Amino acid sequence: MRTVFSDETYLETATRVEVALAQAQARVGIIPRGAADAIAAACDPHGLDRERLRREADNVGYPILPLVAQLAEQCGDAGGYLHWGATTQDIMDTTTMLQCARGLSLISTALDELRDRLRRLAATHVDTVAVGRTHLQHAVPITFGYRVAVWLSALDRHARRLADVQRRDLMVQLGGAAGTLASLGPGPEALRVRAELAAQLGLRDPEITWHVARDGLTEIVGLLAAVGATIAKIGTDIALMCSSEFAEVAEPYTTGRGASSTMPQKRNPISSELIIAAARLLRDKSSAMLDAAVQDFERATGPWHMEWVVIPEAFLLLSSSLAQAVHAVSGLEVDTARMRSNVHLTGGLVLAEAVMMALAPRLGRQRAHSLVYEVCAQAAESGTPLVDELLKNPDIVADLGEQRIRRLGDPTAYLGSAQTMTHAVITHVPEAASTPGSAR
Structure with missing residues (x-):
């Protein structure tokens, strides 16, 4: 995920967008085919003068104009057709969408792995009697498999939401100065260019420019935060069950993991703790994106810039949370005897x-x-x-x-439909969160 949102990947992706734009415009007849081919052959993000780019981007406030200047120099005379009719935000938003596409693919793959591990865990413990707790008090008997299936059911729904987001929100951006595409002429060619660019990059062609309609990115980050919160619910349950008083589960043992610097006996549920912390930070990212969505007229004076920080951090936080969850669940040590003992802790x-x-x-x-x-x-x-x-x-x-x-007085006789519902979750064939696509 760090590679997806690195400076190097950003420059490579922005260059890819500029080249794709030239190719799309050539196909529609906006610029000469020879110029587009020369641009495709000459543009090399690895040949950029990074120090010059840093210095000029710091001065301009955006990286695209300095990037286009160097790429145009690489292209010679054909460079005059580079970035034709586009505006900085067109390239930056499309680049961000391509990064989000790759990021969502990584998130989806990790989510599928976590769901698979939870499905196995729930299947193993369909009949493992445990105590259900409400307000941290003993409530009624459940099974541990039922608890895990509840976790899993939420993640299955998130997988469907991720697939929907990938289809709906990964949109190309091309609108020109104020979104009207006037720079590409009054005819249908302008919209054809946008459609060609979207097809080439594997993004959706929107109905209208979305320079200041940020609902797509807001939904993406909001969903990342929601997935993180669901994983944190799992982490919270595991952390509590790891407590000495419950002692029903333990995170996978590795020498030194979760150790205390002063108490040799400690085995802290470190993965669960990191998951909980990530969820709290993700909540702030979603909140920031809602602030960033409030933009003025046809180009924002500040809110857009918040996204440059928030989006990469949100993807990194959830990626980390998923990795910790997969680790914790994959080797989770379950003490079924202690679970059964805890059921009888209150004397029935x-x-x-x-x-x-x-x-x-x-x-x-x-x-x-x-x-x-x-x-x-x-x-x-x-x-x-x-x-x-x-x-x-x-x-x-x-x-x-x-x-x-x-x-x-027999807890196994008062499980209601817990086992039936657990079977319904683990035998359901859910939609995979990871869906292939050219942008990903």
């Missing part, structure tokens, strides 16, 4: 809802809730298992019977 209180629902048909839900609430309070105060406390209540015994009460 985790099954209070099961008892309440068993009593509700005769007593009504509210009365059943109040009765079981009182029994739970007594069990918690005395440290007595819930089943034993229930058996002390003659009304409950008369209603349910001793055998049913004991069956209600």
Whole structure:
């Protein structure tokens, strides 16, 4: 990802756009074919004087005019047709879109790998009973596979969103000074040039110039932030399950990883911590892009420039987050015995809802809730298992019977549709996030 957004790649890509523009214009008949061929043959981003480019770009405020000046010198007389009818933002936006296309391809590939690892993990633990927690308190029994499948389901939806974004938002930019393409004439040739350029670069040809309509890039970065937040939910769950009190999972062990400089016993969930930090930074990137989308008239006075920093950083943050998530999930150590032990940590209180629902048909839900609430309070105060406390209540015994009460104390009997839903997620054939395309 650093290569995609490096200075070298930027100059290579901007040069590619300039050459493609000349080729498109030659095909439409805007500039001579010979000039376009000479431009294609001569333009060499590796032959640029980088120090001169740095100095002139610093002075101009944009890199394109100094870049075009050097490329034109490389082309000789044909250089007079370089950058014909275009404006700086046309080249910069199209270059950014090509970088985003490559970046999204890398993100999609990594996301597909993470989803595959989660699918395997969920399949392995479809029947692994664990405690469900709400507000960090024991709620009802679930399976660990169900928890993982919930993670996976969100990422499957993100994969579809990524595919949609790649189809919808990766657009070519060509509008000239104020977006009207007047520099290429009043006829249909101008729009034909844009269509040719889009086809050559593998980008979508938009209906109208989007110099100051930044919804596409805003959506891309917003989606990166949303994917990062979903991964951070996974990281948060893993980090909590790694805590000494839960001890249900551990991140993959490698000598020295997550170690403390002072406490030799520590094995910190470092991948999860990095994922959580990345998500918080990504949120700020999405917010910045919303600010950058508020632009004045036909060319922005400042907001556009924010994108130059925000977009590369957003891609780098999510790329890092995905790499850490793949690492954490691939070798995740799952302690199924500890999960089962934790289910019984409260002496069966985790099954209070099961008892309440068993009593509700005769007593009504509210009365059943109040009765079981009182029994739970007594069990918690005395440290007595819930089943034993229930058996002390003659009304409950008369209603349910001793055998049913004991069956209600079995966590495997109160999993609802957890396993069925988990199977539905892991057997679903989802759309791949990575979709091939010429821009990528």
